Amino acid sequence: MQIRIIGNYISRFGELWTSSLEDLISESITGVLTDSQKKVNLSFHDIDAIFISNMASGLFNSQLHLCAVASTYFEHTPPAMHIEGACASGGLAMIAAQLALRSGRYKTILVVGVEKMTDVLTQDATGFLSTASSYVSEYGSTFPALYALITQAHIEKFGTTRDQLSSVAVKNHLHALTNLNAQFRKRISLDQVNTSPIVATPLRLFDCSAVSDGASAVILSTHKRRKYTQFPLLSGCGHGQDTIDLAHRQSLVSFNATKRAAAQAYAQAEINPQQICFAEVHDCFTIAEIIAIEDLGFFKPGTAGLGTLLGQTTYGGKLVINPSGGLKACGHPVGATGVKQVAFLSQLLLEKRKETIQHALAHNVGGSGATATVQIVSL
């Protein structure tokens, strides 16, 4: 069974003061259906089911039951499910949608990701996001603090340097310059990252992704209609899990969840990491990108930092990591991220279509590496 991405939409990411949570859901549904109508003449009634990803609208916006909110936009109110897995909510919604399609129950599914985070103070947002860590075992921590501990471990084991960490942020901001929907379309220098304020040692402000508003959507279909065959395939997916707290992990310099998810996705797509041209990876912090591209098999352990500093993860290098600007510069509206990665790669492959098949990879992480999903998009 082949699953094709027949429509995609990404809203602008950033502080969207004039848009509510409902506005963002509405915008993404209208946007993706308009795109699919243009591409394959799809209509509202063709949607069999909706999967909506969101982490914390109950805390940020006092609104839960988003499955019903999303379905309300359709006259035939299709069945909908709300998926939550912290920052991996979007990736999990993508996986759930694919499993539902492969079950044969549905033929066409709308996946929406959304988060509205900027209506609260930063300290409150920090508190809400920390509900994705273990309340009991990690009380008092923040996400920057947990990733700071991971950074310390990586530095200790591999000698990862400040410039290597900073080069991730510099490169992702450079990529975001060409992304009209990105939150930060501004070039930054190594010096700016290196001298930005400390958040949790050794992580600095410019090592961290910001809170953001945004929504994204894709439409997936298993229909065998001829005009669908020109659109990208979801050729593989994987989902890995690890302990919620860091203290019980086997390693802090690598995420087992990512490795497991990647192994499943590569096996299903019948490809290897060297065949990936573009990858959207979960760079919530600069160290997260370095670890991700090692765990995904693009670089050997301990070498991704240097590879990034030497330009191997941008255009003209080994492969392009985070062409959208990633979470760091495109923005990280938590529930929207995993869906946005697939939507962005789908559009990118359509724009850069070649005669030979090209593969792109989306990697989404929840918590401090406890949940990971990998999707492979091929055209």
Added chain:
Amino acid sequence: MSISLIQSYRNLKKVNTLIGCMGRVVLSTEIKSSSVEHEDYLPYCFLIVVLDSSSRRVEVQGESQVLFKQNDRVILQLRKISQADSEKIINYGLKACKLA
């Protein structure tokens, strides 16, 4: 932060198993920006500590405004994490304190 008696009881079950345990700092980060709940402690360290008794690893806040380094010896002690609320419940958690 208001907390119910039953929540306080459950929290103390974990605290009871760890209070007085000694260990060594494996990793430490100094937090400069936190959630509102922990702002009064800033700056504080967040640690991974390996316990002497069982080699078990735990994550714990360090004593407020004290810098911890790798291999520092610590003891886990009670920390008051909320004032008495209307039901006069005071909630306690853990903090790591340096051993001389």
